[in-house]
Amino acid sequence: MGLLQPDSPVFVQGLYKSFGCQKVLNGIDLTVSRGQTVAVLGQSGTGKSVLLKLLIGLQQPDAGLIRIRGQEIANLPLGPLNELRKRVGFLFQQAALYDSLTVEDNVAFPLTQHTRLSAVERHDRARELLSSVGMEQHAAKMPSEISGGMQKRVGLARALGACPNKTASSQA
């Protein structure tokens, strides 16, 4: 972990999180500097995914400080929190693809919601992202029609879709 640097883009101090009686995070400190790659290791059930969800405000900590780009996550209203989330690419452990949308529509979803791209431009960008993970030939399929590994690749393409500054990946 090294020395805590409060001005780091990602700064976590004294983070606690419990679910009922089960403590999963017990005083976590973490700093991530610009351009740094960090891997969090631990046995299953020890709170690695929870830590990532806390970082983007999907869950609330019991105690502790989380600061992303100088903004404290815990007290952030939904509007600014969503602005911050747009800059973060999040790849879920099981990919979490929307099963009512095709592979291409999954990748295009953040673009549809947050950009003013035309339908053709969104299509091209989604194909480009799918191509970067070797999935362009499966664009028209539904998530249930591709394997788990392929779903993760599509999830990665979706996470990269909104041009994030940071990418968080939760892997078993």
Added chain:
Amino acid sequence: MIRTRFHPVSLGPGAGSDDGRAAETLLASFFEWFGELGTFCARLFRAMFSPPYEVREFIRQMDAVGSKSLPLVALAGAATGVVLSLQTRDSLSRFGGKTMLPAVIVFSLLKETGPTITGLVLSGRVGAGFGAELGSMKVTEQIDAMEASAVSPYKFLVATRVLACVAMLPLLTVAADFSGIFMGWVATTLTEPISLRLFLNHGFKEVTFGDFLPPTFKTAVFGLIIGVVACFQGMRTHGGTEGVGRAATSSVVLSSLLIILADVVLVRVIHLFFS
């Protein structure tokens, strides 16, 4: 690189065996449910009335709730019309009022049977569907993924579904009324031939807009109940596929029950203001 710490917790022997504690837990979860419902409704209404509006998703949901439920609702309305004709004919014959049969069928369907049947059929089809769909999305982290993409699931998933239910229920009720009255005529004319024109003339002779509009529009409240209950149960799903099953079942049971209870209140309100 950091390492997180693991703190296993085990329940002691006899945990949960205390009846008093179990009752306390039950009471707490009852109030917790209402508290969560209040928070859910506040988020839902905030999402409903603040831009941007998810028009495309709303139209998609209106199709899913409306046009895809139409055959089922029409069939339920038709069956009700036939049963009303067969049952009422016998009763009216005993009192010498057989000529009132068309009016009884029309009034019964327009004022009560059509709206209630539509509400209950929709609570089964749509309520279970929403509960299972959102529950499945919840346990597979699709809703978390949506939030992580800075898209409000309350706006995109919940508000569109609830509004689609509110908009579609009155229209589906009209379809149920229409098929019920038509099949009521078919059942009547098979026993004792009567032209459709004469059946409708007799049936609608005393009908006013006050008999038709308030009962039809009260189903918008049924739609609100179905949408809110089913989405709420779906969004609070936990516990894997078993939890999804529980969400679907509780959506249907709760929304059906609340529709029947709301009907009691709404009928009284309609009598107060439109009679």
